[in-house]
Amino acid sequence: MKYDMIEVTRNGAVATIQFDRPKALNALCTEMMVEVADALAKLEADNVIGCVILTGSDKAFAAGADIKEMQNNSYMDIYKSDVFEKHHEAVARFRKPIIAAVSGYCLGGGCEVAMMCDFIIASDTAKFGQPEINLGVMPGMGGTQRLTLAIGKSKAMDMCLTGRMMDAEEAERAGLVSRVVPLDDLLTVAGEAAAKIAGQSHPIAMMTKETINASFEMSLTQGLRYERRLFQSMFTTDDQKEGMTAFVEKRKPHFKHK
Numbered sequence: 001m002k003y004d005m006i007e008v009t010r011n012g013a014v015a016t017i018q019f020d021r022p023k024a025l026n027a028l029c030t031e032m033m034v035e036v037a038d039a040l041a042k043l044e045a046d047n048v049i050g051c052v053i054l055t056g057s058d059k060a061f062a063a064g065a066d067i068k069e070m071q072n073n074s075y076m077d078i079y080k081s082d083v084f085e086k087h088h089e090a091v092a093r094f095r096k097p098i099i100a101a102v103s104g105y106c107l108g109g110g111c112e113v114a115m116m117c118d119f120i121i122a123s124d125t126a127k128f129g130q131p132e133i134n135l136g137v138m139p140g141m142g143g144t145q146r147l148t149l150a151i152g153k154s155k156a157m158d159m160c161l162t163g164r165m166m167d168a169e170e171a172e173r174a175g176l177v178s179r180v181v182p183l184d185d186l187l188t189v190a191g192e193a194a195a196k197i198a199g200q201s202h203p204i205a206m207m208t209k210e211t212i213n214a215s216f217e218m219s220l221t222q223g224l225r226y227e228r229r230l231f232q233s234m235f236t237t238d239d240q241k242e243g244m245t246a247f248v249e250k251r252k253p254h255f256k257h258k
């Protein structure tokens, strides 16, 4: 896959999408998000791929949506634009597991895209923030909602109203990121986590992701029923038979992803 603003690499069942717009600190312009959405559509259709890593550079995961692109928009420009639904939300719509590997600035739309991923592994140099208030706007790609769900009202209010940045240690304490690792180890650790996930049954991993995400939309009773039904449905799969048989026979499972 050849793109101008992202680089897509593959290692077995793991694909990595890297933002590659260093001069603008990976600001998320439309062209870049169109490319990300296109790459994700291809990776979702690719039966070999079991997990994706989304990453940036050492200096910036992404410093936000492209301010220069938005600056002169009118209400109607931004209201009529289908960029958000079609492209920005593609990360949230992606059905396979996707990990954000974050280093450096992860701000505004960058933080919002990272939060669309299933979990965030951060380098010890990562800085998270929703600084849109400094620009006379507020988060517009899910930050007021996903950040609040991730870290609670008090911290989300603090971040969105002051526009301050949070370092990796605070982000881990707050529950925004799942682990913090030294910068040099970021892609190795993310790669190992992704390989571990991609080595499991792909449809079971997808259903697990779907069920955890359902918890944000449902009452506990509905969510538990949803989980139980999907759990029961897993007993129709070859991979459930293989996983449990392998355990009993004291060997590694060989999942066929069906």
Ligand code: CO8
Pocket (backbone or CB within 6 Å): 023, 024, 025, 027, 028, 063, 064, 065, 066, 067, 068, 083, 084, 088, 105, 107, 108, 109, 110, 131, 132, 135, 138, 139, 140, 141
């Ligand atoms: N958009 C466009 N260009 C950017 C952005 C951005 N978000 N961030 C950095 N750049 C550019 C700079 O303009 C600069 O370019 P140039 O060299 O041509 O002047 C280059 O990247 C390097 O940036 P700096 O010189 O500023 O680098 P510093 O190391 O001094 O500072 C910072 C780094 C602190 C990250 C600083 O660049 C900064 O504050 N950036 C803006 C952060 C920000 O406000 N992000 C929020 C953007 S708004 C948003 O994300 C809304 C999302 C909702 C969109 C909904 C769409 C449907």
